Amino acid sequence: MTERRKLRSASWFGGAGKNAFMHRSWMKNQGLPDHLFDGRPVIGICNTWSELTPCNAHLRGIAEHVKRGVYEAGGMPVEFPVMSLGESNLRPTAMLFRNLASMDVEESIRGNPIDGVILLVGCDKTTPALLMGAASCNLPTIAVSGGPMLNGNFRGQTIGSGTHVWKFYEDVKAGRMPLNDFLAAEQGQSRSAGSCMTMGTASTMASMVEALGIGMPDNAAIPAVDARRGVLAHLAGRRIVELVNDNIIMSDILTRAAFENAIRVNGAIGGSTNAVLHLIAVARRIGVDLGLDDWDRLGRDVPTIVDLMPSGRFLMEDFYYAGGLSAVMRTLAEAGLLHRDAQTIFGKTIGEIVKDAPNYNPEVIRPFDKPLTEQGGMAILRGNLAPNGAVIKPSAATPALMQHKGRAVVFESIEHYHARIDDPALDIDANSVMVLKNCGPRGYPGMAEVGNMPLPAKLLKQGVSDMVRISDARMSGTAYGTVVLHTAPEAASGGTLALVRDGDLIELDVAGRRLELFVDEAELAERRKAWTPPEQPQGGGYQSLYVERVLQADQGCDFDFLVGRRDAGVPRHSH
Structure with missing residues (x-):
């Protein structure tokens, strides 16, 4: 861990000079009292809320829970928006804008009076985009996922978001399902706030946040509308203030051991192939040289023990009730497949967090010797x-x-x-x-x-x-x-x-x-x-930059000029 240092925000708000006067005065037009500028940590809440990103449309409420925790721990929360990436609506694909959003995040953090950051994420590309941008700044950071939707239900049948679209559509093409039935399933598939409740990329990346130790325990699976998601956000708000006070930064958590744990967890949960691209990109931002051979080497002998769609039968709501990711990680740890000493933002090692984790449903989270698939890694x-x-x-x-x-x-x-x-x-x-x-x-x-x-x-x-x-x-x-x-x-x-x-x-x-x-x-x-x-395509603008500077898939599809850390010090001011 690094030594405690002076708060970045003090360069904006500290002292009796002209610049401090102006910075405090402008902030006070929001009704903020003097005592919030008494040297307490300023916590940025980086929010990907957007009504155009249905998976993240509830994150304004999650932000309020975070703020309560920040205030309770003696910090000053400041919420700010960044580009929101919703795979369901954004064309031609949200992946085109992952790197752009990461730049938005990085420069928003770097240029503002922020001592620590909470990343509010949900839909699949928002998680890697925010982790990538924050990693390049390397401040104390916690990611809080918005959580999955409740299980889909259509005429008494449990259905999974995305997974059943492909199945039902092929049934329509094959003449096995009437078109009217196909259209009637829409509302039953998406019946609450949250991201896809299958083990799609959103749930995979929420699991990666927890496995990496950069999120709170249970981050992966608490449903979006479960009150315990609000509790997790509140506790994350408390914890980020402690991280700032102790100066525990992202590079203290996102080590090679953390990424190796995440790769093995991805195999055990039957996670998305998209995680390969995203973890490589995040790792290379923080300074860990992760590659495809690491995925094959570490994941080859990991069985898939989580029986979730699209690989299996159940959904994220069932996964949470069964014990969630901690139960999976305990199984892997007992099989010798986890670095138990990997540090987390929670103040305990991975091994300490998962050592007594219960498994309430061995059908959903299977025993190691009765897996869904013998070799589940990529x-x-x-x-x-x-x-x-x-x-x-x-x-x-x-x-x-x-x-x-x-x-x-x-x-x-x-x-x-x-x-x-x-x-x-x-x-x-x-x-x-x-x-x-x-x-x-x-x-x-x-x-x-x-x-x-x-x-x-x-x-x-x-x-x-x-x-x-x-x-x-x-x-x-x-x-x-x-x-x-x-x-x-x-x-x-x-x-x-x-x-x-x-x-x-x-x-x-x-x-x-x-x-x-x-x-x-x-x-x-x-x-x-x-x-x-x-x-x-003659798109011009950002699209031209993307085509010119994007790296290939085996390198994570980041921009060549974004790879690596640019730790956020205090930027120069103009006053």
């Missing part, structure tokens, strides 16, 4: 089709397809896919390998969640429920299937994926960690000579 594939790596989530895939060889059916873009997939004349069968190009970081741009391409209607009607799918895109954490993602380098950057043609033979071997295109090097060289990069 599998990192390499080969001539993915020289820099590709990702597959074994717990969401079909076992029979984990070793598969088939001929490629190629879609040059997502528009080409939509135009072609339901053409009755499309030459495709259950053994084919669907290949989607130009949907990576630069190619889309923003690397949209289109990698879990819905199957052609004619095969769905034949009873086909899964096929091997390969792309440089991402997949929603709520989705499932034998889907290879994040292929690097991407097609738009000239990766081998760009050279695949209809009829080429491709082999997927998850156990062998291989992804091979059976085309000889001479033929690939000829194809490369004929290849031209796809024309980029």
Whole structure:
């Protein structure tokens, strides 16, 4: 831990000079009394509340709970907005703006009189964006997630957000579900405030916050509308003041041991493939060199023991009642798969927090020796089709397809896919390998969640429920299937994926960690000579910056100029 130092905010509010007079006077127009400027810590509440981000629309209420805790502990809370990223509404994809939001967060923290920060997060990209921005500043920080929605319910059936959209839509295409029934399920899927209640990216990242030790115990799973979510926020408000007083900063918590714990927890919960990108980006901001090989090495022998959709049967509400993430981490710790001495913002080590954690429902949180999937960690594939790596989530895939060889059916873009997939004349069968190009970081741009391409209607009607799918895109954490993602380098950057043609033979071997295109090097060289990069959309502005400076998927899709820490001192003033 670092030594206690002078509060940053004192450079704004301390003393009797002209500058302090002006800073205090302007703040006092909000009705703030003198004693709030007596040298107490100023706590920034970084809020991603927005009515355009449905998962985060309740965060104004959560902020009030945080403020109570801050005041109670002798701090001064100041709430400020930053760009909110909602995957459900924001086009072309929230991932395009993750790095922009992180810049907003970093500069808002750096330029203002803030001694410690509470990050209010929810929808999936808000969590990594705020962690990335805060990590670059490296102040005392706690992340507070908004929590998942209550379980979905449709005509007596438990349904999961996102997961059942894919299932029901395929049922409509196959003629098994009337369109009116499909539309009637909308309100039943989303029946309370909160983020997706499946183990999608939002719930995964809330779990990563807890596993990393940068959030409070139970952060992962308390439902958004459960009163205990407000209690957690209140206690986080108290705790952040103590962190500032003790000068415990983010780099004290986000160590290599913390990231290794998070990777193993991700495998145990059947977490989203998106966590791979996000944790790599957060780690490299704080100064930990995390890569794809770490994901494969650490996650390979971790079983998935949480039986949640999309990999399993239950939902986040059930997970909380069963014991939540602490129960999972206790199981991993007892199996020797956690760094028990990793520090947390709670003032205890991970081992101390989880050592007596109960499991109230062994169906939801299974014993280590009776897992949902034997190997639940992310599998990192390499080969001539993915020289820099590709990702597959074994717990969401079909076992029979984990070793598969088939001929490629190629879609040059997502528009080409939509135009072609339901053409009755499309030459495709259950053994084919669907290949989607130009949907990576630069190619889309923003690397949209289109990698879990819905199957052609004619095969769905034949009873086909899964096929091997390969792309440089991402997949929603709520989705499932034998889907290879994040292929690097991407097609738009000239990766081998760009050279695949209809009829080429491709082999997927998850156990062998291989992804091979059976085309000889001479033929690939000829194809490369004929290849031209796809024309980029003339978006201008931020989109042009993104395409020019974004790193590839294996490096976390951060901007090259944002990697690393820029610890927040006191900026120069102009008065």
